[in-house]
Amino acid sequence: MTPGTIHGVGLGPGAADLMSVRADRLVRGARHLAFFRKRGRPGQARRLVEGMLRADVVEHAMEYPVTTELATSDPRYVELLRGFYADWAGRLAALARAGADVVVLCEGDPFFYGSFMHLHARLSGAVPVTVVPGVTGMSGAWTASGAPITWGDDVLTVATATLPEAELTRRARDTDALVVMKIGRHLPKLRRAIAAAGREQSAWLVEHAAMPEQRVVPLAEAGESAPYFAILLVHGQGRRP
Known part of the structure; x- marks a missing residue:
């Protein structure tokens, strides 16, 4: 057969x-x-x-x-x-x-x-x-944010919020643009890591990207918890004509 x-x-x-x-x-x-x-x-x-x-x-x-x-x-x-x-x-x-x-x-x-x-x-x-292949959740998230995630020579880092806090801080500090997935109950830890990296004012939280309940807010204005389908973004600000 x-x-x-x-x-x-x-x-x-x-x-x-x-x-x-x-x-x-x-x-x-x-x-x-x-x-x-x-x-x-x-x-x-x-x-x-x-x-x-x-x-x-x-x-x-x-x-x-x-x-x-x-x-x-x-x-x-x-x-x-x-x-x-x-x-x-x-x-x-x-x-x-x-x-x-x-x-x-x-x-x-x-x-x-x-x-x-x-x-x-x-x-x-x-x-x-x-x-x-399918359109990734992170692509849906940065499209929902209304801004490109990378410009010119920007380096994009993709991480998961399940990483240790110190590792998240290092990754956030050492990249031009950042995507963090699998947030959920890890939001408080992620928030501390982003703040320690000096990126909190440029970070956005996108919940349920491309879904009817989509929500896009600055990380500083987000609540104390986030759904599993939430993605954090830090947009790159690299070279452009």
């Missing part, structure tokens, strides 16, 4: 009309649709394709065994996630070996801080796998 293909499909930053034509075609034609979600939640990726699916689609909700309950440095966190990805890689591979194509929904771009990359590492070479 000719095996099916696992398609990791980037959905973009959160608006259906920012999906690529290829992504739209694959989502609408999917017979098997897989997506990640937190237990008890509908899943952001699944929400983005509401109303686009064929009537006979078979949905596979891949529910994380842990999200923020354990520190990422905890050995139990690593063990649980390793087992989760191995289990779902096996399930998807079985579908592909039976001849089924499977579309795996990915927020943003599948190869940019995405869960799909962990499946890709386990599936690649075992069954056919393709990746459809």
Whole structure:
């Protein structure tokens, strides 16, 4: 039997009309649709394709065994996630070996801080796998801010707020332009790091970029907490004609 293909499909930053034509075609034609979600939640990726699916689609909700309950440095966190990805890689591979194509929904771009990359590492070479790139969340965020993120020779640093505070401070101090993702409960730590780097007055917080609830505020005016879908920006001010 000719095996099916696992398609990791980037959905973009959160608006259906920012999906690529290829992504739209694959989502609408999917017979098997897989997506990640937190237990008890509908899943952001699944929400983005509401109303686009064929009537006979078979949905596979891949529910994380842990999200923020354990520190990422905890050995139990690593063990649980390793087992989760191995289990779902096996399930998807079985579908592909039976001849089924499977579309795996990915927020943003599948190869940019995405869960799909962990499946890709386990599936690649075992069954056919393709990746459809998507507009990244950070691109949606700096577009929402209304200003270019880099000019001329600016160096852009992309970091996650899960880094230690001292490392965040160093990264913020040593770059021209900055993007920080995965903020959520790390906002107080990030705020201290940005202030220590002397960048607080030029920092912006973008929440839910490209989504109906989008909000763009200077970091100094942001509250004490931020949603997971929040991105901090420091725009570069480099060379220009």
